[in-house]
Amino acid sequence: MDNQLPTDFDLIIVGTGMVESILSAAASRIGKRVLHIDRNEYYGGQWASFNLDAIQQRVRENPICHPPENIAELLQQGEHALPIGNDLFNIENVSFNWHIPEQTQTDVQGISAESETQNLTETSDKENDPDDVTAEPWTKNTLLQNTRKFNIDLTPKLQYARGDLVELLISSNIARYSEYRSVSRVLTWLNGQLEVVPCSRSDVFANNKVSVIEKRMLMKLLTSLTDAGEELKDYENKTFHAFLKDKKLTPNLVHYVLYAISMSTDQTPCIEGVENTKMFLNSLGRFGKTPFLFSMYGSGEITQAFCRLSAVFGGIFALSQPLSGLIFDEGGFKSLLVGQQRIKADHIVMGIEKSPGTFVETFTKDYISRAVFITDKSVMESEKEHLTLLVYPPEKGKNPVTVIELGSLTGTCPKGTFIVHLISRQSTMPQQDFQHVVQNLFTEESGDSTKPHVLYSLYFSIPDSNGLDLRKNVPKNVYLCPGPDLDLDYDVSIKQAKQIFNELYPETEFLPRAPDPEEIVIGDEDEANEETTTEGKADSDTVIDELVRNIQSQNKVDDSVHGEDA
Amino acid sequence: MTSLSNGITREKILSINDSLRINNLHKRELNFKFVIIGDFGVGKTSIIGRYTEGQFSTSYKITIGADFALKTLEWDEDTRVNLHLWDIAGHERFGSLTGVFYRHAVAAAIVFDLTRPETYSSVEKWLIDLRRKVHLPGGLPIPVVILANKGDVTVTTLPSQIEDFCKANNILSWFITSAKNNLNIDEAMIRLTNAAIQNHHNLQFPLITDDIISLTDASENNEKMKKCC
Numbered sequence: 001m002d003n004q005l006p007t008d009f010d011l012i013i014v015g016t017g018m019v020e021s022i023l024s025a026a027a028s029r030i031g032k033r034v035l036h037i038d039r040n041e042y043y044g045g046q047w048a049s050f051n052l053d054a055i056q057q058r059v060r061e062n063p064i065c066h067p068p069e070n071i072a073e074l075l076q077q078g079e080h081a082l083p084i085g086n087d088l089f090n091i092e093n094v095s096f097n098w099h100i101p102e103q104t105q106t107d108v109q110g111i112s113a114e115s116e117t118q119n120l121t122e123t124s125d126k127e128n129d130p131d132d133v134t135a136e137p138w139t140k141n142t143l144l145q146n147t148r149k150f151n152i153d154l155t156p157k158l159q160y161a162r163g164d165l166v167e168l169l170i171s172s173n174i175a176r177y178s179e180y181r182s183v184s185r186v187l188t189w190l191n192g193q194l195e196v197v198p199c200s201r202s203d204v205f206a207n208n209k210v211s212v213i214e215k216r217m218l219m220k221l222l223t224s225l226t227d228a229g230e231e232l233k234d235y236e237n238k239t240f241h242a243f244l245k246d247k248k249l250t251p252n253l254v255h256y257v258l259y260a261i262s263m264s265t266d267q268t269p270c271i272e273g274v275e276n277t278k279m280f281l282n283s284l285g286r287f288g289k290t291p292f293l294f295s296m297y298g299s300g301e302i303t304q305a306f307c308r309l310s311a312v313f314g315g316i317f318a319l320s321q322p323l324s325g326l327i328f329d330e331g332g333f334k335s336l337l338v339g340q341q342r343i344k345a346d347h348i349v350m351g352i353e354k355s356p357g358t359f360v361e362t363f364t365k366d367y368i369s370r371a372v373f374i375t376d377k378s379v380m381e382s383e384k385e386h387l388t389l390l391v392y393p394p395e396k397g398k399n400p401v402t403v404i405e406l407g408s409l410t411g412t413c414p415k416g417t418f419i420v421h422l423i424s425r426q427s428t429m430p431q432q433d434f435q436h437v438v439q440n441l442f443t444e445e446s447g448d449s450t451k452p453h454v455l456y457s458l459y460f461s462i463p464d465s466n467g468l469d470l471r472k473n474v475p476k477n478v479y480l481c482p483g484p485d486l487d488l489d490y491d492v493s494i495k496q497a498k499q500i501f502n503e504l505y506p507e508t509e510f511l512p513r514a515p516d517p518e519e520i521v522i523g524d525e526d527e528a529n530e531e532t533t534t535e536g537k538a539d540s541d542t543v544i545d546e547l548v549r550n551i552q553s554q555n556k557v558d559d560s561v562h563g564e565d566a
Numbered sequence: 567m568t569s570l571s572n573g574i575t576r577e578k579i580l581s582i583n584d585s586l587r588i589n590n591l592h593k594r595e596l597n598f599k600f601v602i603i604g605d606f607g608v609g610k611t612s613i614i615g616r617y618t619e620g621q622f623s624t625s626y627k628i629t630i631g632a633d634f635a636l637k638t639l640e641w642d643e644d645t646r647v648n649l650h651l652w653d654i655a656g657h658e659r660f661g662s663l664t665g666v667f668y669r670h671a672v673a674a675a676i677v678f679d680l681t682r683p684e685t686y687s688s689v690e691k692w693l694i695d696l697r698r699k700v701h702l703p704g705g706l707p708i709p710v711v712i713l714a715n716k717g718d719v720t721v722t723t724l725p726s727q728i729e730d731f732c733k734a735n736n737i738l739s740w741f742i743t744s745a746k747n748n749l750n751i752d753e754a755m756i757r758l759t760n761a762a763i764q765n766h767h768n769l770q771f772p773l774i775t776d777d778i779i780s781l782t783d784a785s786e787n788n789e790k791m792k793k794c795c
């Protein structure tokens with residue numbers, strides 16, 4: 001494990017956020033020698049998913065790595081060193097709150113809180129018995145005992161079934177590293193209550209809140225939008241809202257289409273609203289009932305899937321490294337300092353939070369407000385567990401809020417709990433930005449209530465660095481990657497990664513398909529024949545007689561299909 | 567839950583199988599993901615190559631682009647086992663494995679090199695990483711074997727405390743192996759497969775695969791995929 005790092009690379013990538021991870025995979029894939037390195041011991045940076053224990057410790061972690069005291073000895077003439085990391089693009093305003101007691105009365109003399117242990121053999125009783133979780137009311141202790149069943153996203157994302165990421169995952173064969181669940185319903189807040197947004201034709205017709213005339217109107221609109229062209233010219237400088245109003249839709253229909261289906265606000269330009277609606281419609285019916293997919297075990301899996309591909313193609317990964325600075329000269333970036341070791345590369349890519357402060361100090365900052373709740377039931381209970389997207393429209397001067405509710409089937413929380421993510425453009429502080437939503441949908445008091453009880457809440461702000469010109473203040477072989485964005489999906493990140501990739505390696509294919517295992521011949525054929533030894537097989541037959549030769553070539557790796565969708 | 571190292575006989579498995587199989591006309595396929603971990607150069611890729619290709623080569627390159635190798639076992643008349651043997655990509659060697667690498671693994675082999683005793687001291691580090699990042703669906707630890715590889719060169723370097731280490735850390739078993747001479751590799755894999763099959767019956771995993779979508783063409787149009795268990 002403790003090998004010395006090689007000292008010469010084509011590309012060094014610092015930080016394991018989304019854009020960095022895509023670039024890592026893309027560069028390794030075309031044979032570049034990539035060192036992907038971080039001080040953190042976990043993958044994902046501001047896009048990571050954590051268990052319940054870890055998130056409380058890790059959420060604010062981004063120390064600045066200063067050059068060592070003997071830096072002068074490590075520099076050559078004309079060189080200077082800068083620290084790695086800045087305190088301008090960190091997660092801020094973090095607060096945790098438990099809304100349940102530490103333990104139940106009967107437990108008081110019993111077990112104390114057990115956090116994730118390093119114990120190699122035992123797991124708590126509760127973990128061993130997955131069905132024993134719903135009977136007792138949750139306490140802080142019982143939730144923490146289940147810490148490893150939580151995968152809490154810093155940056156939760158959904159993917160359009162026909163969005164750029166899904167197409168890229170399929171075309172590059174990265175899809176094999178990840179699994180998804182389909183969002184099973186889209187809700188909105190309309191006239192003071194939660195309503196199901198009709199997504200598909202059958203939804204539209206099953207919805208009893210929508211009159212027959214409205215149903216026709218909606219179908220007609222959705223059909224006409226798929227191939228709208230000419231008509232939109234008149235709306236070049238108008239809003240999507242204006243367009244929908246001109247269509248003489250009823251207020252309820254305008255609400256569904258504007259806020260929920262196209263994820264727009266009252267100010268969204270018409271063209272953008274139409275594009276979003278088209279993306280929504282095109283993505284319908286590909287996988288599941290709504291256009292959206294959620295990555296099992298949390299959104300952090302996606303960055304890791306790209307990292308795995310990078311490693312499979314030779315990228316060297318080194319986390320928990322004692323990064324200690326960046327060395328520059330007139331020509332730009334020269335070397336990365338890890339402890340006392342210099343590692344050189346032609347180019348360096350960094351997450352914006354890893355950048356030396358001097359490159360980013362002039363930028364104005366924007367924030368995304370975030371909240372994460374652990375609750376005891378769904379915002380809209382039903383027999384079957386739902387994976388819910390709730391689009392909370394702008395209200396009384398508040399920004400629209402995206403709410404994603406995940407049940408235990410997503411592999412992000414234990415049975416009997418839900419994880420609720422709230423996302424909005426920050427206008428004051430996260431707690432205030434979400435206050436109205438919390439008031440309408442949740443309760444923080446235990447006891448009988450029709451609303452879900454918030455057992456635990458976490459608030460924080462993530463910097464949104466997506467509107468910035470990140471090429472402005474940096475040497476030409478330095479590339480900064482923006483952090484998380486407000487969009488529901490990853491398309492912005494893919495665009496950013498492609499753009500940087502094209503600057504680094506023009507005229508080169510971006511993430512071509514990776515071969516499947518059966519397409520790869522291990523070893524070098526010619527040499528292998530000379531040195532191959534195939535003796536010594538016989539003794540194995542005594543253990544299990546029916547062990548049969550590897551029939552790999554006839555066997556597809558892909559899992560077989562069982563059953564059909566209900 | 568019975569302990570994993572509590573040996574289950576072949577006959578027992580067959581009888582459990584029988585009862586489960588009554589209405590099952592087709593040959594049952596079990597997909598098991600095994601991860602092969604350990605320090606750089608201890609022989610992981612060679613072991614996988616030996617087991618799946620039946621060959622040993624001293625000239626294995628870093629297997630660029632190879633994720634895992636497949637080995638199909640006709641386990642009994644009604645069960646076929648597909649082992650997906652995941653190699654840590656040649657360069658993932660600073661202990662920075664992703665959760666994605668471990669995801670759904672149901673057994674592991676930790677390899678060290680008898681010609682470089684210092685690689686034995688990393689076994690515990692690999693075990694900690696493994697235990698932290700993967701469990702069976704019910705939360706139980708996955709079965710693990712330790713492989714003392716390059717046994718064709720020397721066995722005098724075998725650490726005397728290995729037996730105690732296994733007992734203390736819930737390790738199923740350890741083997742002196744040689745990818746070169748094909749020593750004990752089948753045995754080790756069968757030991758792991760036995761444990762995986764036993765867990766499969768006890769836990770009925772996968773527990774949460776319904777409605778899980780793999781982004782392959784086959785899973786489009788509302789067909790569901792069952793994942794590797």
Ligand SMILES: Nc1nc2c(ncn2[C@@H]2O[C@H](COP(=O)(O)OP(=O)(O)O)[C@@H](O)[C@H]2O)c(=O)[nH]1
Pocket residue numbers: 604605606607608609610611612613623624625626715716717718719743744745746747
């Ligand atoms: N003598 C001997 N050499 C081996 C054995 N297994 C692997 N090697 C050699 O050890 C080196 C490293 O093996 P490799 O499979 O690439 O190790 P990995 O880094 O763990 O994948 C290669 O030169 C192999 O030929 C073995 O059982 N006996």
Ligand SMILES: [Mg+2]
Pocket residue numbers: 610611612628629653654655656
């Ligand atoms: Mg190898």
